[in-house]
Amino acid sequence: xxxxxxxxxxxxxxxxxxxxxxxPGILKGMMITGSHLFKRRxxxxxxxxxxxxxxxxxxQHVLKRxxxxxxxxxxxxxxxxxxxxxxxTMESAERKKGEEGLYREEKYxxxxxxxxxxxxxxxxxxxxxxxxxxxxxxxIVDVEFEREDFVYGKDKLVEKVDKRVDVTKRQTIExxxxxxxxxxxxxxxxxxxxxKH
Amino acid sequence: MLSVILVKLLTCVIVFAISLGVAAYATLxxxxxxALLQDRVGPDRAGPKGLLQPLADGGxxxxxxxxxxxxxxxxxxxLGPSLFMVTALMTGSVIPWGKDFSTASGNVYSFQITDINIxxxxxxxxxxxxxxxxxxxxxxxxxxxxxxxxxxxxxxxxSYEIAMGISVIALIITAxxxxxxxxxxxxxxxxxxxxxxxxxxFLIFFVCALxxxxxxxxxxxxxxxxxxxGYHTExxxxxxxxxxxxxxxxxxISSAVMSAFYFGGYNFPFAQELYNAMGLHEGxxxxxxxxxxxxxxxxxxxxxxxxxxxxxLPRFRYDQLMNLGWKILLPLSLxxxxxxxxxxxxxGNLHF
Numbered sequence: 429x430x431x432x433x434x435x436x437x438x439x440x441x442x443x444x445x446x447x448x449x450x451x452p453g454i455l456k457g458m459m460i461t462g463s464h465l466f467k468r469r470x471x472x473x474x475x476x477x478x479x480x481x482x483x484x485x486x487x488q489h490v491l492k493r494x495x496x497x498x499x500x501x502x503x504x505x506x507x508x509x510x511x512x513x514x515x516x517t518m519e520s521a522e523r524k525k526g527e528e529g530l531y532r533e534e535k536y537x538x539x540x541x542x543x544x545x546x547x548x549x550x551x552x553x554x555x556x557x558x559x560x561x562x563x564x565x566x567x568i569v570d571v572e573f574e575r576e577d578f579v580y581g582k583d584k585l586v587e588k589v590d591k592r593v594d595v596t597k598r599q600t601i602e603x604x605x606x607x608x609x610x611x612x613x614x615x616x617x618x619x620x621x622x623x624k625h
Numbered sequence: 626m627l628s629v630i631l632v633k634l635l636t637c638v639i640v641f642a643i644s645l646g647v648a649a650y651a652t653l654x655x656x657x658x659x660a661l662l663q664d665r666v667g668p669d670r671a672g673p674k675g676l677l678q679p680l681a682d683g684g685x686x687x688x689x690x691x692x693x694x695x696x697x698x699x700x701x702x703x704l705g706p707s708l709f710m711v712t713a714l715m716t717g718s719v720i721p722w723g724k725d726f727s728t729a730s731g732n733v734y735s736f737q738i739t740d741i742n743i744x745x746x747x748x749x750x751x752x753x754x755x756x757x758x759x760x761x762x763x764x765x766x767x768x769x770x771x772x773x774x775x776x777x778x779x780x781x782x783x784s785y786e787i788a789m790g791i792s793v794i795a796l797i798i799t800a801x802x803x804x805x806x807x808x809x810x811x812x813x814x815x816x817x818x819x820x821x822x823x824x825x826x827f828l829i830f831f832v833c834a835l836x837x838x839x840x841x842x843x844x845x846x847x848x849x850x851x852x853x854x855g856y857h858t859e860x861x862x863x864x865x866x867x868x869x870x871x872x873x874x875x876x877x878i879s880s881a882v883m884s885a886f887y888f889g890g891y892n893f894p895f896a897q898e899l900y901n902a903m904g905l906h907e908g909x910x911x912x913x914x915x916x917x918x919x920x921x922x923x924x925x926x927x928x929x930x931x932x933x934x935x936x937x938l939p940r941f942r943y944d945q946l947m948n949l950g951w952k953i954l955l956p957l958s959l960x961x962x963x964x965x966x967x968x969x970x971x972x973g974n975l976h977f
Contacts, residue, residue, distance in 0.1 A: 457938060
């Protein structure tokens with residue numbers, strides 16, 4: 429019984445005199461390999477040359493600060509809930525008096541860790557975040573020797589005040605509008621009240 | 626007398642250096658050329674454009690750990706690669722690299738180490754000693770894979786040397802019965818290369834040369850898929866390097882022999898017209914150098930064809946190899962010989 433149409437009848441017939449000489453076959457083969465001399469090389473010399481990366485490439489995360497330099501993250505945990513790989517953990521703390529310049533709202537993440545070995549770079553954390561605090565960037569996660577080193581804490585994730593990470597390509601008006609869609613979890617109305625974080 | 630020895634010594638050193646240099650850069654070009662045929666870039670990290678890659682490879686080979694198996698015969702184990710290398714280098718001594726030139730004082734110097742009148746026989750003798758290097762190395766390793774590789778190498782070389790020898794006999798008859806390489810090249814001076822008279826002979830010689838140098842598609846002695854590394858399975862460090870390197874020297878020399886036998890060596894079309902146009906007189910060193918350049922170009926082309934074939938064809942099966950050698954090449958070379966003898970007899974060049 430034929431299951432597919434792809435099966436072929438194998439022929440095992442004697443070679444003809446021409447085929448036994450091998451020469452025409454060899455010349456034909458050499459023409460094929462020879463034609464590849466003039467074809468374009470597929471190689472990208474990686475550290476010297478970089479492949480163009482899409483503006484919305486999903487690489488290493490960044491925790492954004494607002495325009496005053498205060499951390500936007502409020503440790504709501506929606507990113508951790510959204511994360512299908514369970515790569516994100518955090519602990520929250522209450523903002524003390526005098527820390528207003530450091531944290532934007534009363535609650536903040538005292539620790540925030542992403543395990544880059546678990547992360548699948550799907551971008552759901554970014555999508556879930558109501559505070560526009562976490563973004564994926566076009567940076568590539570560094571190579572490390574120890575597994576522990578792949579657990580990125582706030583020291584690596586939060587952007588430096590003097591060295592902001594540009595996410596304008598991702599943080600467009602369309603994205604901002606999208607975040608207000610009522611269908612999204614953080615915009616859903618729960619028992620008559622809008623969920624507050 | 627002293628000056629003769631000095632000049633010969635200098636020629637020896639130059640030929641030695643050229644053989645090694647060409648072999649070194651052939652390893653690089655092999656990798657580069659295979660990369661070009663496969664749409665890759667190839668080695669380009671060591672030095673500008675990767676030109677220092679052979680040095681890096683050699684350095685790597687020297688610093689690798691040298692292992693001599695306990696069960697091996699140590700003397701033979703070391704003798705194997707040395708013999709292979711020495712015979713590979715020895716073959717270069719009879720090849721006429723360029724025309725003789727004379728200095729103002731009337732001394733004539735030649736671009737050849739020695740012109741022995743049985744050059745072709747010498748060449749074949751030395752080449753067939755080369756297989757002893759492989760055999761001794763494979764035997765001394767005391768390893769079944771190595772032994773199988775060595776056996777394959779020797780039987781393959783013996784089989785193909787017959788067809789090769791017979792095709793060369795036909796060539797010698799056309800070349801006027803001389804066994805001296807210098808005379809074989811010199812009689813192609815008229816502008817007609819021997820390949821025009823001996824196309825079939827050249828083809829047989831070329832196929833046999835591939836088999837003799839253990840190049841693909843006849844690289845069964847070192848067939849990785851079946852024999853791990855073949856005869857050099859147990860070798861490491863520079864002794865492995867010698868084996869691999871000698872293969873490239875063999876390739877260089879057999880390209881040189883083919884260009885000398887069939888493609889006129891240092892002669893090229895319209896050579897005399899060019900020399901006249903440049904105002905060069907017979908015996909000028911520039912004639913020798915231009916001739917050497919032409920010879921070298923032919924050699925490089927042959928090396929490229931060797932590599933082109935290697936990266937195009939899959940390896941022969943062992944029975945196919947033997948069939949080709951004994952049932953096709955040998956009868957063809959005999960036929961070629963018979964035709965050559967008949968034609969030369971009718972032309973009146975043969976006397977009994």
